[in-house]
Every structure is written in structure tokens, then in C-alpha cells.
Amino acid sequence: MDDNRPGPPSGLRELKKARTRQNISDTAIELFLKRGFDQVPVAEIAAAAEVSKPTLFRYFPAKEDLALHRFADHEGEFARVVRDRAADRAPLTALHLHCAAGLDARDPISGLNDTPEVLAYLRLLYSAPSLGARLAEYTVRDQEALAEALREASSAAPDDLLPRLAAAQIISVHRVLALANWRKLADGRAADEVYPEAAAELELAFGLLGQGLAARFG
Structure with a gap:
């Protein structure tokens, strides 16, 4: 296997990252709306979004940012x-x-x-x-x-x-x-x-x- 193979184009990488970020946020908000913000641990959100906790925190430094992602465009x-x-x-x-x-x-x-x-x-x-x-x-x-x-x-x-x-x-x-x-x-x-x-x-x-x-x- 050639370890020097080029990765996906930067545009595709950014698209994948954006989709992952959106999926994590949407999953979190769905859980928050069902049970309340304080009742949902970050580990449960990561599991539901099928990412690790470290990955989640790379996209969202704080739990609150999971809910406030929808304000990012504004x-x-x-x-x-x-x-x-x-x-x-x-x-x-x-x-x-x-x-x-x-x-x-x-x-x-x-x-x-x-x-x-x-x-x-x-x-x-x-x-x-x-x-x-x-x-x-x-x-x-x-x-x-x-x-x-x-x-x-x-x-x-x-x-x-x-x-x-x-x-x-x-x-x-x-x-x-x-x-x-x-x-x-x-x-x-x-x-x-x-x-x-x-x-x-x-x-x-x-x-x-x-x-x-x-x-x-x-």
C-alpha cells in the first residue's frame, strides 16, 4: 500500500467536515429537545452521532456550542x-x-x-x-x-x-x-x-x- 497517496481534495475534506459538524449538532439538539440540555451528557451525544468524544470536542469546544451552532451563520x-x-x-x-x-x-x-x-x-x-x-x-x-x-x-x-x-x-x-x-x-x-x-x-x-x-x- 502506498502511504504517500494524496488525500481527498481540500474541497471534499471541507464538505465532509461540515457534514460531520452538522450531524453532531443536529443529533445534540434532538436529544436536548427531548430531555433538556442539562440532562444529556456529551458522551451520549457522541455515541448517537457515531463519533468519539475527542472528535466531538474538536468540532465543538464546549457543550453549549452544540446547541448554538445554528447561530454560527449569523x-x-x-x-x-x-x-x-x-x-x-x-x-x-x-x-x-x-x-x-x-x-x-x-x-x-x-x-x-x-x-x-x-x-x-x-x-x-x-x-x-x-x-x-x-x-x-x-x-x-x-x-x-x-x-x-x-x-x-x-x-x-x-x-x-x-x-x-x-x-x-x-x-x-x-x-x-x-x-x-x-x-x-x-x-x-x-x-x-x-x-x-x-x-x-x-x-x-x-x-x-x-x-x-x-x-x-x-
Whole structure:
């Protein structure tokens, strides 16, 4: 046997890794939803996903990351919106329109999605303190990324605190609105019924943000 044979192309390796990562996360979330986050040991998840514990931890450094993998696609999203906006569009306007589009599309990240799977997942997320703490770490990274994008957009000096203050306010507003939307759905209301309220609250929130931030980012 030739030990120097080339391995699979890098694209195939990355595809296999992505599928393995997705399988582990999906398996974990299925178990979490059935029995609760704290009741499912990592060893059981690894066995159900047919991987070893060391392999699992190579993909997910902490148990909480198994549940939060679905947020990975959204990490840094607000920073990307600011950087990818049209040249004649203000950062705050771009973010406002992006959040409004999320409500229109019933994006789960907006909290306004009443499919049973999404409601169950968000209930899991908000019911486990350790998941909330880990999610806060994601939020901090999002906030830092947005602050840097706002700094670039306004040509602010490296020591200018305003981009960081603005990012903190914007990220916090989004989190509060999403949680408020989910709570209404968790009480049994339909997303279509809640939508007009959610849209009005989004307008109110960005109106308040605009009053304080318009001079630099509006």
C-alpha cells in the first residue's frame, strides 16, 4: 500500500467536515429537545452521532456550542450589513432595513417564527442558564465586530468610544426585540398576528436609536 497517496481534495475534506459538524449538532439538539440540555451528557451525544468524544470536542469546544451552532451563520451579520451597504445608505438605515426584512421573512433570529421546531429550539435556548451565558459571548463578539464596522464607516479614530457605544445599543435593541417577539409566540399567538406589533416596535426602537446616533451613523 502506498502511504504517500494524496488525500481527498481540500474541497471534499471541507464538505465532509461540515457534514460531520452538522450531524453532531443536529443529533445534540434532538436529544436536548427531548430531555433538556442539562440532562444529556456529551458522551451520549457522541455515541448517537457515531463519533468519539475527542472528535466531538474538536468540532465543538464546549457543550453549549452544540446547541448554538445554528447561530454560527449569523455571527458578525450586522457588521457585514454595514460593510456591504450601498454607498449612499447610512449604516443605521441599512441595519434598520435588514431587521425589517428579517421580520418579513420570519427569520428565526428575529424571534418571529412560529414553526414548532423553532419555538422548541428557542425555548431550549432561553431555559438553560449556561446556554444564555454562552450566547452572551457570541453577542460580545457580534458587538465588537459591529463596532469595528461602524468605526470604518465613520472614519472614527481608534480611541473613539462612540462606535462601541453605538454597537452596544444596536445589538442590545435587536436582542430585546427578538426576545419580546418569541415570548408572544410562546404564549400561543401566531407570528402573523404578532407581526404588526413587532414591526411597530422595530420602528420605535430604530427611531430612538436614530435620535441619538443619527449625527454619526444615521
